[in-house]
Amino acid sequence: MNNWNFFREALKNFRSTGAIARASPALIKHLIGSIPSDRPLTVVELGPGEGCVTRALLDILHPGSTLTAFEINHTFVQRLHIIQDPRLRVIASGADRLTEHFAPASVDYVVSSLPLSMIDQSVKQRIIRQSQDVLTPAGAFLQYQYALQDYGLLKDSFSNVSVRFTLANLPPAFVYSCSLGML
Numbered sequence: 001m002n003n004w005n006f007f008r009e010a011l012k013n014f015r016s017t018g019a020i021a022r023a024s025p026a027l028i029k030h031l032i033g034s035i036p037s038d039r040p041l042t043v044v045e046l047g048p049g050e051g052c053v054t055r056a057l058l059d060i061l062h063p064g065s066t067l068t069a070f071e072i073n074h075t076f077v078q079r080l081h082i083i084q085d086p087r088l089r090v091i092a093s094g095a096d097r098l099t100e101h102f103a104p105a106s107v108d109y110v111v112s113s114l115p116l117s118m119i120d121q122s123v124k125q126r127i128i129r130q131s132q133d134v135l136t137p138a139g140a141f142l143q144y145q146y147a148l149q150d151y152g153l154l155k156d157s158f159s160n161v162s163v164r165f166t167l168a169n170l171p172p173a174f175v176y177s178c179s180l181g182m183l
């Protein structure tokens with residue numbers, strides 16, 4: 001799916017997509033650059049869209065890793081099924097079903113491109129709470145956002161939250177790296 005097709009799909013479902021263009025390679029690098037490649041990891045992706053972050057993750061993840069992607073848009077789910085990689089599992093349901101699929105403290109990274117600012121407060125809180133539940137003590141929740149609307153929510157939910165900014169995206173974006181700080 002090229003950027004034009006993503007744009008058309010985004011216009012059809014603007015509230016759930018929350019973007020007009022896919023994340024740029026520079027933004028993706030900021031988002032996932034801290035994930036190590038030298039050991040098997042359990043990684044969850046929330047809101048993969050047509051898979052630009054998914055593919056970048058599969059490029060860097062250790063061969064023994066798993067990547068589970070939660071996506072609610074059926075057009076995007078079909079695109080994700082085209083990716084042939086035994087490490088990838090696509091789940092066509094909302095990110096607030098995370099704990100139905102993962103035990104507590106079993107996930108190393110949750111990588112999210114969810115349009116947090118467009119998601120109902122109660123659903124958003126459920127997603128964040130479930131992410132906390134499934135993350136290992138050393139795990140991290142990684143998220144980008146076009147403005148800092150949810151910085152407060154993330155600060156309240158995680159012990160450590162760092163924010164970086166990149167101009168190299170349309171629009172420019174903030175990248176949060178959040179950890180439970182239990183180690």
Ligand SMILES: C[S@@+](CC[C@H](N)C(=O)[O-])C[C@H]1O[C@@H](n2cnc3c(N)ncnc32)[C@H](O)[C@@H]1O
Nearest residue numbers: 016019022023047048049071072073094095113
């Ligand atoms: C901004 S797009 C991100 C697409 C791609 N990952 C990127 O970074 O360019 C947000 C994606 O989140 C998906 N989404 C929105 N709400 C969701 C939810 N509750 N659970 C799972 N996916 C959701 C949308 O369908 C859309 O594909």
